[in-house]
Amino acid sequence: MSNRNFGQAGEFDSACKIAGDSTGTGYVRRLMAVLVLCLAVGLLGCVSAVAALEIHFLDVGQGDAAVVLCDGKVMMIDGGKPESSQFIYSYLTGTLGLSRIDVMILSHPHSDHAGGLSAALSACRTERILTPMYYYDDPAFLRFRDLAAERNLFFEMPLAGTKRMFGAAEISFLAPYKLYGDTNDSSIVMRLDYGRTSFLFTGDAEIPEEVEILERCPELLRADVLKVGHHGSSTSSGEAFLEAVRPEIALMGVGAGNTYGHPALDVLQRFREKETQVYRTDLHGTVVLFSDGNTISVRTERTPENQESVYTLSWGGYLGEVPEEHPAADYYVGNVKSRRFHLPECEGAVKMSEKNRTRFETREEAIQAGYQPCGGCKP
Numbered sequence: 001m002s003n004r005n006f007g008q009a010g011e012f013d014s015a016c017k018i019a020g021d022s023t024g025t026g027y028v029r030r031l032m033a034v035l036v037l038c039l040a041v042g043l044l045g046c047v048s049a050v051a052a053l054e055i056h057f058l059d060v061g062q063g064d065a066a067v068v069l070c071d072g073k074v075m076m077i078d079g080g081k082p083e084s085s086q087f088i089y090s091y092l093t094g095t096l097g098l099s100r101i102d103v104m105i106l107s108h109p110h111s112d113h114a115g116g117l118s119a120a121l122s123a124c125r126t127e128r129i130l131t132p133m134y135y136y137d138d139p140a141f142l143r144f145r146d147l148a149a150e151r152n153l154f155f156e157m158p159l160a161g162t163k164r165m166f167g168a169a170e171i172s173f174l175a176p177y178k179l180y181g182d183t184n185d186s187s188i189v190m191r192l193d194y195g196r197t198s199f200l201f202t203g204d205a206e207i208p209e210e211v212e213i214l215e216r217c218p219e220l221l222r223a224d225v226l227k228v229g230h231h232g233s234s235t236s237s238g239e240a241f242l243e244a245v246r247p248e249i250a251l252m253g254v255g256a257g258n259t260y261g262h263p264a265l266d267v268l269q270r271f272r273e274k275e276t277q278v279y280r281t282d283l284h285g286t287v288v289l290f291s292d293g294n295t296i297s298v299r300t301e302r303t304p305e306n307q308e309s310v311y312t313l314s315w316g317g318y319l320g321e322v323p324e325e326h327p328a329a330d331y332y333v334g335n336v337k338s339r340r341f342h343l344p345e346c347e348g349a350v351k352m353s354e355k356n357r358t359r360f361e362t363r364e365e366a367i368q369a370g371y372q373p374c375g376g377c378k379p
């Protein structure tokens with residue numbers, strides 16, 4: 001019942017209408033839902049209007065995960081890394097109070113997208129799963145596939161060029177047209193239209209896939225909100241693509257101080273030139289978008305000190321600066337109290353008491369554990 005709209009072909013060309021949800025029980029239901037949401041997501045603040053579409057772009061560090069709620073229907077797009085599993089589970093069942101997901105979409109099988117989806121499957125009875133491919137040799141993906149099979153769920157590949165209804169929202173699948181050698185370029189790219197508002201989800205699509213969409217359906221690219229491809233890497237968000245989308249809002253799923261250098265300087269520069277409002281999970285935490293079909297409002301978990309910082313690199317440098325070189329070390333020493341990490345030879349490490357000392361094998365490991373680099377030895 002819950003997935004009827006989504007499953008049927010033939011509804012694809014019907015005009016997207018907002019259901020008459022501003023009066024009667026639908027309104028009360030939405031109001032209740034929003035009030036519950038406000039209580040549950042106290043840190044995100046309360047919303048001023050009753051919006052029938054909500055997009056929760058979750059802070060899963062270096063990865064992507066989004067939950068879309070529309071007219072009582074639930075869609076999940078990607079689930080972050082395996083390390084995000086607990087957060088995904090508690091956000092779905094606790095914060096959002098969900099027990100059902102109508103449609104789960106894995107944009108592509110990399111572990112920073114597939115990792116937390118097993119937790120989502122465990123948390124919520126799921127009706128259907130869309131992926132661009134059936135097989136990928138990665139433990140997180142294979143765990144997800146096995147768990148789906150245990151629940152008698154089989155992967156479906158959405159056809160590029162088709163549309164489906166999701167509540168009153170219309171979903172258009174723009175890509176992939178074929179599977180590329182590069183898994184990122186096989187990402188499911190889809191747009192969601194809700195009333196006059198529009199959202200484009202790109203997975204980790206890179207420039208070759210962007211170019212293919214530009215050639216095949218440029219008229220479907222213009223959107224108010226762009227979930228930026230591949231975490232803001234310079235291999236995505238090409239000039240022509242961004243010119244066609246012209247988003248007012250850009251969402252980037254990036255981990256603080258990530259070692260990939262995401263988002264990239266040139267991509268940030270392109271958004272700045274277009275005066276696109278950039279929201280990044282490393283700076284804003286979880287970002288929730290609300291649409292009533294006409295306007296989009298945004299709530300964030302955190303507010304960066306100044307708007308300019310959204311155009312900085314994830315390691316804290318500003319546009320135009322060259323990232324610091326980090327000296328290589330065999331291991332790093334963290335201080336569990338100060339949450340800073342040091343090179344082994346740094347005085348801060350040498351003099352550290354044994355009880356405060358922890359060891360990281362790599363710089364990335366320390367940063368992922370939430371430790372800041374020492375300002376002295378600059379590890």
Ligand SMILES: [Zn+2]
Nearest residue numbers: 110112204230
């Ligand atoms: Zn990714």
Ligand SMILES: [Zn+2]
Nearest residue numbers: 108110184204
């Ligand atoms: Zn990827």
